[in-house]
Amino acid sequence: MDKSWLGTRVVTQIGILVNDIEAVSQAYADFLGVEKPAWSWTDPAEVARTEYNGQPAAGRAKLAFFDCGQLQIELIEPDEQPSTWRDYLNEHGEGPHHIAFVIDGMKEKITLLEKRGMPLAQKGEYTGGRYAYMDATRDLKLWIELLENDK
Template identity: 70%
Template sequence: MTGLLNNNFITQIGILVNDIDKVSQAYADFFGVAKPEAIITDTVDKAQTEYNGAASEARAKLAFFNMGSLQLELIEPDQHPSTWRDYLNEHGEGPHHIAFVIEGMKEKITLLESKGFPLQQKGEYTGGRYAYIDTFKELKVLIELLENDNK
């Protein structure tokens, strides 16, 4: 497979919202599924969150809808500086990113930066790590890289 990610399979679409409970209920009603429980991202000591190269206290409430091969992620950010907060302030509610599962996070970030797509935010989650790449100018949405630890 060609391309910068060696993977063209979109695994997730992330949508920024102001009220995760309200929007989660709307999606649940629309799709006729149970409303997922929202979770809160880890604190900076666990998540090691960095935004634009600096540590950030940013956290967000997340709700996930598993829709076949694609996951829909709703994101309600707190007020700390983050890709989520700044994007929501600038663009309003709506699509934020499309995500791909990759291997070799550091190498992929380096490759994408060399092509003019800078790292915007990164962090850890239980079982892996994520990175948001600023592809908005060209792709009109951010790309999120997800790397899961091998079990």
């Protein structure tokens, strides 16, 4: 039986905040020896139903993904609107933002992590599922992203 809080220990993704997704995407493509992926915008707030710190939020980001076997590298260039991405980038600069886990039972996992001192900061929907960013910086020194895909 898996004793992890999330029911998995498999890290699915590392999210990295950047100021220039074009330049950093090219640098990763060169480093990995792959084609530079196209970036795309996150859905607008009315589609994603984004909430940041418990309030509706308009923050969006450009995303580019590199699939590296079991692990995906996600590059994130936020717009200027308030979001976990923008605030973290402004405070800490470019670099790692989160590690992500694919989970089942989003509401239950959010409640569990909040009870353990990791508050929900941002959540939203994407085509095929939903995400939640949990502030685990006190204990784990970065954010945890929960990803729940529709079945």
